[in-house]
Amino acid sequence: MRRPIASVRLGRDFYTRADTLAVARELLGKRLVVPAEGGGRVSGRVVEVEAYLGAEDRAAHSFGGRRTRRTETMYAAGGTAYVFFVYGMHHQFNVVTGPAGRPHAVLVRAVEPEEGIESMRERRPVSKERELTSGPGKLCRALGIDLTFDGEDLTAGRRVWLEETRVVYKPDEVASGARIGVDYAGEDALRPWRFWVRGNEYVSRKG
DNA sequence: TCAGCGATTAACT
DNA sequence: GTTAATCGCTGAA
Numbered sequence: 314m315r316r317p318i319a320s321v322r323l324g325r326d327f328y329t330r331a332d333t334l335a336v337a338r339e340l341l342g343k344r345l346v347v348p349a350e351g352g353g354r355v356s357g358r359v360v361e362v363e364a365y366l367g368a369e370d371r372a373a374h375s376f377g378g379r380r381t382r383r384t385e386t387m388y389a390a391g392g393t394a395y396v397f398f399v400y401g402m403h404h405q406f407n408v409v410t411g412p413a414g415r416p417h418a419v420l421v422r423a424v425e426p427e428e429g430i431e432s433m434r435e436r437r438p439v440s441k442e443r444e445l446t447s448g449p450g451k452l453c454r455a456l457g458i459d460l461t462f463d464g465e466d467l468t469a470g471r472r473v474w475l476e477e478t479r480v481v482y483k484p485d486e487v488a489s490g491a492r493i494g495v496d497y498a499g500e501d502a503l504r505p506w507r508f509w510v511r512g513n514e515y516v517s518r519k520g
Numbered sequence: 521t522c523a524g525c526g527a528t529t530a531a532c533t
Numbered sequence: 534g535t536t537a538a539t540c541g542c543t544g545a546a
Contacts, residue, residue: 363527374542381542382542383542383543384542399526399527399528400526400528401528402528402538403527407527448528448529451529498527517528
């Protein structure tokens with residue numbers, strides 16, 4: 314009998330802080346949870362993230378203050394889920410940060426599976442466990458996150474949320490570097506706004 | 521209205 | 534290492 318996992322949801326104050334890079338960094342180690350049918354849970358510990366700094370960040374959908382149906386969610390208050398669809402087949406799960414009206418967000422790029430691994434395997438029939446959640450599109454599939462999750466309040470604990478864990482990564486356990494897949498962003502593509510847990514096998518790429 | 525492309529993945533060589 | 538898959542978003546027409 315395994316000890317039950319404590320479930321203390323992150324509150325609004327965690328997300329609305331002004332320093333998005335700090336929020337991104339501190340999301341490492343937190344648990345991303347999606348309740349399953351029948352009362353179970355599917356969850357994983359965050360091990361890789363990328364920060365997107367809104368109007369000032371050429372790599373962000375909200376660069377220049379762009380407001381469209383897709384990006385509108387980025388302008389919500391910190392603690393809102395921003396989910397979008399890319400490449401015609403993949404969803405990406407982000408956490409909106411900062412106060413309402415400031416379109417910053419943190420993309421969750423990888424998690425280490427904790428609960429509901431069988432459910433993940435049903436959605437993603439892969440041979441290696443590492444393949445379940447080692448990428449932003451993969452983890453959305455594994456957790457069942459799609460566009461209907463866009464705009465969800467992460468502090469309400471309804472369809473998706475983040476929790477505290479006992480894991481706190483020390484500075485030397487965390488690496489940072491350029492974000493993935495944002496070559497179009499000019500100099501902003503080089504900014505070290507990707508953070509990951511050094512040596513964790515679920516991180517999507519080395520570097 | 522529509523061409524071009526993307527915060528990716530899997531399956532190739 | 535390369536590339537097909539696949540469709541919503543964007544911006545120009």
